[in-house]
Amino acid sequence: MSTGEQRAITFYIHTFGCQMNQADSGIITTILRNEGYLSAASEEDAGIILLNTCAVRENAVDRIENYLQHLQGMKKRNKGLLVGVTGCIPQYRREEMFTVSPAIDFIAGPDTYRTLPALVEQAQRGARLAALDFNPAEMYEGIDPGRQGSTSAFVPVMRGCDNMCAFCVVPFTRGRERSHAFSSVIGEIRGLALSGCREITLLGQNVNSYLDPEEGRDFADLLAAAGHEAPDTRIRFTTSHPKDINERLVSTIAAHGNICNHIHLPVQSGSNAMLGLMNRGHSIEEYREKIGMIRSIIPGVAISTDIIAGFCRETEEDHTSTLRLLSDVRFDSAFMFFYSTRPGTLAARTLADDVPEALKKRRLQEIIDLQNDISAGIYRAEIGTVVEVLAESESRRSSSQLMGRTGTNRVVVFDREGHEPGDLVRVRITGATSATLTGEADLA
Ligand code: SF4
Structure with a gap:
C-alpha cells in the first residue's frame, strides 16, 4: 500500500469537552473501524482528522477555530488529508461552519455518526457535506465502543435534555431526552466488570431523569442494579440536576459500598434572580436543602458544582450571593466560567449579554480565588489520613x-x-x- 493510500484510510479523533463527547468518540471509532478505517497513532499519521467538539465550555469555539487554522496548514502539506468536525458545535452553527475554515470537508451532528463513512467517501470525491438531522430514535444501540479490557469506562444511559436552561445549547444540539433500555445498560455493565473494568461512569446530560423505556424503572433503580451487578467495580454518574435529585437516589448511593460518594450538582449561581433568568427550575433555598439532605444521608460525601459568573443582568448583589453560597456549602471543587452567549439558546434570543467583560472576569476571579481557598482547606484536612x-x-x-x-x-x-x-x-x-x-x- 502506498503512503497516500495509507493516509486515506487512517483516522485520528481529537475530543473536546465533556465525558459524553469522549463516549461518542468511542462510538465514532467503532463506526469507522467497522467500515475498514484504521485508528492512527497521531494526527501526523492520519488521512482523516476529526474534531469532536463541545459547545458548552468557555472558549470551546475559539479553540476549535484555532485548531482548524493549524489543520489548514497541515492540509497544504498533506494533499488528500480530510478534516471533519463532529459534535455540538456544527449542530448549532450548522452550514455556517464551512465559512469558519476552508479546512473543513464535512460536518456531522451527534445523531448522525452512522453516516460518517458515507460522508468520508463523498468528501474523498471533493464534496463538502453536512449531516445534521436530529434523530430521536438514535441511541447507537448495537455499536460496541470497544472499551473491553480498559480500567475505566463511560456508559451513556441517556442522551439529550428536556430542560431549557437559558444559557445551554444541549437541548438544541443533542435533542430530546431518551434513555437506553435498563436491560442493555445492565448487560453492558456486567460485561465491562467481567472484562476487568474497575470503574464505570454512567453518563447522561441529566442522569436523574433516566427512565427505562421498557419497564419504567428510574435512575435510582438503575444505580442500585449497577452497584449489585458489578460489586468490585466503582460506579460513578454524572450529571445530576438539583431539581431532580431525591432522597431515594441518595439512599441508594449510601447503601452500596461501590457507588462513589461524589455528586456533581451544578448550581450555576447563588442568586434566585439569576436562577430564575437561567430557567433552572429551583430556588437557592431548595438547592441548600438538597445539599443538607445529601450530607445527612452520606456523611463525608464530596459535592462539586458548576458556576457561571456574569450571566445576563447579574448585579453585584447577585454575585455576592454566589460567593456566600460557596462559603456556606464548601464545595469540594467547581468548574467556573464567565458567561458568553451561545447562538440559538433561550438567553441568546431573550436576554441581553449586558455585563461588561472586565466585570465578568473580575467576578470570576473572585469566585476562583474563594473556591481555591475552600478546596485547599478540604484537601489539607486529608493529610495524615x-x-x-x-x-x-x-x-x-x-x-x-x-x-x-x-x-x-x-x-x-x-x-x-x-x-x-x-x-x-x-x-x-x-x-x-x-x-x-x-x-x-x-x-x-
Ligand atoms: S440540565 Fe440545563 S445545563 Fe444541563 S444539559 Fe440540560 S439544559 Fe443544559
Whole structure:
C-alpha cells in the first residue's frame, strides 16, 4: 500500500469537552473501524482528522477555530488529508461552519455518526457535506465502543435534555431526552466488570431523569442494579440536576459500598434572580436543602458544582450571593466560567449579554480565588489520613509515581511502590494543594 493510500484510510479523533463527547468518540471509532478505517497513532499519521467538539465550555469555539487554522496548514502539506468536525458545535452553527475554515470537508451532528463513512467517501470525491438531522430514535444501540479490557469506562444511559436552561445549547444540539433500555445498560455493565473494568461512569446530560423505556424503572433503580451487578467495580454518574435529585437516589448511593460518594450538582449561581433568568427550575433555598439532605444521608460525601459568573443582568448583589453560597456549602471543587452567549439558546434570543467583560472576569476571579481557598482547606484536612485510590496512569512528572482518584473524586499522586495502573491502592496522604493530594502507598 502506498503512503497516500495509507493516509486515506487512517483516522485520528481529537475530543473536546465533556465525558459524553469522549463516549461518542468511542462510538465514532467503532463506526469507522467497522467500515475498514484504521485508528492512527497521531494526527501526523492520519488521512482523516476529526474534531469532536463541545459547545458548552468557555472558549470551546475559539479553540476549535484555532485548531482548524493549524489543520489548514497541515492540509497544504498533506494533499488528500480530510478534516471533519463532529459534535455540538456544527449542530448549532450548522452550514455556517464551512465559512469558519476552508479546512473543513464535512460536518456531522451527534445523531448522525452512522453516516460518517458515507460522508468520508463523498468528501474523498471533493464534496463538502453536512449531516445534521436530529434523530430521536438514535441511541447507537448495537455499536460496541470497544472499551473491553480498559480500567475505566463511560456508559451513556441517556442522551439529550428536556430542560431549557437559558444559557445551554444541549437541548438544541443533542435533542430530546431518551434513555437506553435498563436491560442493555445492565448487560453492558456486567460485561465491562467481567472484562476487568474497575470503574464505570454512567453518563447522561441529566442522569436523574433516566427512565427505562421498557419497564419504567428510574435512575435510582438503575444505580442500585449497577452497584449489585458489578460489586468490585466503582460506579460513578454524572450529571445530576438539583431539581431532580431525591432522597431515594441518595439512599441508594449510601447503601452500596461501590457507588462513589461524589455528586456533581451544578448550581450555576447563588442568586434566585439569576436562577430564575437561567430557567433552572429551583430556588437557592431548595438547592441548600438538597445539599443538607445529601450530607445527612452520606456523611463525608464530596459535592462539586458548576458556576457561571456574569450571566445576563447579574448585579453585584447577585454575585455576592454566589460567593456566600460557596462559603456556606464548601464545595469540594467547581468548574467556573464567565458567561458568553451561545447562538440559538433561550438567553441568546431573550436576554441581553449586558455585563461588561472586565466585570465578568473580575467576578470570576473572585469566585476562583474563594473556591481555591475552600478546596485547599478540604484537601489539607486529608493529610495524615489513608484513602483508597484507583490508580489510573503514571503521573505526568515521574514514572515512579502514579496518579489516581479517591471514591470522592479527589486526584492523588503517590509513589508507586510496585503498583500498576488499575490497582486499588491504600495511600497515606502526606501533602495537598487546592487540586491534588500527594502521598505514599500504605504498606502497613
Ligand atoms: S440540565 Fe440545563 S445545563 Fe444541563 S444539559 Fe440540560 S439544559 Fe443544559
